[in-house]
Amino acid sequence: MLPEMLEIDGSQGEGGGQVLRTSLSLALAAGKAVRLTKIRAGREKPGLRAQHLAAVNAAALVGQAEVTGASIGSQEISFRPKAIVPADYRIDVGTAGSTSLVLQTLLPPLLMARVASSLVLEGGTHNPLAPPFEFLAHAWLPLIARLGAKVEAKLDRAGFYPTGGGKIRVSIEPPKKWHRLDLLERGELRRRRATATVVGLPVHIVERELKIVKLDLGWKKDELRAGDLGDGRGSLANVLTLELESEHVTEVVSGLGAKGVRAETVAHGCTSAMKRYIEAHVPVGEHLADQLIVPMALAGGGSFRTLEPTLHTRTQLGVLAAFGIRAEAKAEENGAWRIDVSGAT
Numbered sequence: 240m241l242p243e244m245l246e247i248d249g250s251q252g253e254g255g256g257q258v259l260r261t262s263l264s265l266a267l268a269a270g271k272a273v274r275l276t277k278i279r280a281g282r283e284k285p286g287l288r289a290q291h292l293a294a295v296n297a298a299a300l301v302g303q304a305e306v307t308g309a310s311i312g313s314q315e316i317s318f319r320p321k322a323i324v325p326a327d328y329r330i331d332v333g334t335a336g337s338t339s340l341v342l343q344t345l346l347p348p349l350l351m352a353r354v355a356s357s358l359v360l361e362g363g364t365h366n367p368l369a370p371p372f373e374f375l376a377h378a379w380l381p382l383i384a385r386l387g388a389k390v391e392a393k394l395d396r397a398g399f400y401p402t403g404g405g406k407i408r409v410s411i412e413p414p415k416k417w418h419r420l421d422l423l424e425r426g427e428l429r430r431r432r433a434t435a436t437v438v439g440l441p442v443h444i445v446e447r448e449l450k451i452v453k454l455d456l457g458w459k460k461d462e463l464r465a466g467d468l469g470d471g472r473g474s475l476a477n478v479l480t481l482e483l484e485s486e487h488v489t490e491v492v493s494g495l496g497a498k499g500v501r502a503e504t505v506a507h508g509c510t511s512a513m514k515r516y517i518e519a520h521v522p523v524g525e526h527l528a529d530q531l532i533v534p535m536a537l538a539g540g541g542s543f544r545t546l547e548p549t550l551h552t553r554t555q556l557g558v559l560a561a562f563g564i565r566a567e568a569k570a571e572e573n574g575a576w577r578i579d580v581s582g583a584t
Contacts, residue, residue, distance in 0.1 A: 244317070245271055247561055249278035252554025256291050260344040261533060261558045263298040263318060267348035268537055269562060272319040279314070286312040290336030290362075294344045297330045301345055325352035325413075332362030335403035337369035342392075342409060347533050349411050350388050356411045363398045364405035365468070365478050370526065371493045372397070372407060373434075373480050378491040378527050382422070386538040387414030399438065399474035420535060422543040423577075425522040426486025431462045436478045437496075438471035444502045448479050451506035456481075456513060479505055481513050488522045519546050521575050529555045532580055536564045539582035544575055552578075 247262045259278055266273045279285050287295065292311060295318070299306045302320035309316055332341050338360035349356045365371045370379070372394045380390050389412040398405020433452040435445040442465070449463040468478065477496025482489060494509040496502065516524050523531065523545040529552040535541035536559060548556075548568050556566045556578075565581040 250280040254281040267302040286314040325356040329359040335363035335400040337366045339370045358409040374491045397468035399476040404472040417538040420541040430484040434466040436466035438476040447502040448506040455510035535580040542579045
């Protein structure tokens with residue numbers, strides 16, 4: 240049996256915001272009070288930053304939680320949820336703070352509610368070190384649907400660093416019945432697509448990135464396209480997204496341009512990641528892996544094959560263990576790994 244107030248070390252594993260977000264999500268889903276200490280202790284600016292505080296406040300709103308210590312720079316908070324309240328929420332993450340990371344905090348507990356909810360999230364939709372909108376819509380949410388839920392996400396407006404201003408709308412229908420997901424094979428290849436987009440930057444960047452995709456991966460001309468993400472509200476932005484759609488899963492790899500970084504460097508980073516995925520012959524990519532574990536646990540368990548677990552994935556396993564949820568990663572042949580997740584109790 241878990242203690243009345245579960246103690247979570249925020250410096251464990253990758254030691255960043257993921258421990259915080261996963262702990263909040265599981266605390267809401269389990270109705271369990273938690274105290275997080277050493278939040279982001281190893282970062283250059285430790286403690287809560289604006290986007291982490293936005294996640295805390297959003298989780299408190301959804302769970303009618305009593306919170307102490309929720310302020311910029313705080314390295315310790317206590318979080319006591321009362322009940323998950325399904326409703327129509329509008330949450331401003333602030334400037335270019337990641338909307339996808341706030342969604343990944345709130346969605347699992349809202350899937351535990353008995354009635355539908357909706358979210359309007361404003362902030363950044365394409366951020367460094369956070370899943371872009373395309374990852375949510377094309378890789379993650381289709382697998383959430385296979386667990387029994389119906390979640391639809393729409394990009395109203397893209398938001399980039401530093402101005403943000405993006406908006407996504409999410410409708411959430413909790414499962415009438417949860418389904419176990421075992422994702423051990425990709426199945427047949429159905430589609431490949433590379434989309435390069437610039438906002439306020441020369442179009443030759445798109446051309447150079449797509450040329451690298453063609454050379455590195457051998458993708459055909461009709462699989463390469465220029466995208467449109469709006470005016471960016473004054474931001475200068477470059478996004479390259481690679482999608483490999485198979486029978487059972489879609490892998491999404493994305494790269495963001497940055498000042499002083501050549502288009503070819505951005506493209507090579509994406510193609511290298513996609514090559515690793517293709518050559519591993521596993522269904523679940525390294526970034527999708529850590530985002531599947533919590534929903535799988537809530538659904539009653541599941542399993543999947545993936546690449547060697549990243550530090551983020553290992554961190555997820557550690558946080559789940561603190562909540563009494565068993566999840567195990569085992570190496571298989573040829574560099575593949577299998578992760579088995581038991582159901583939350």
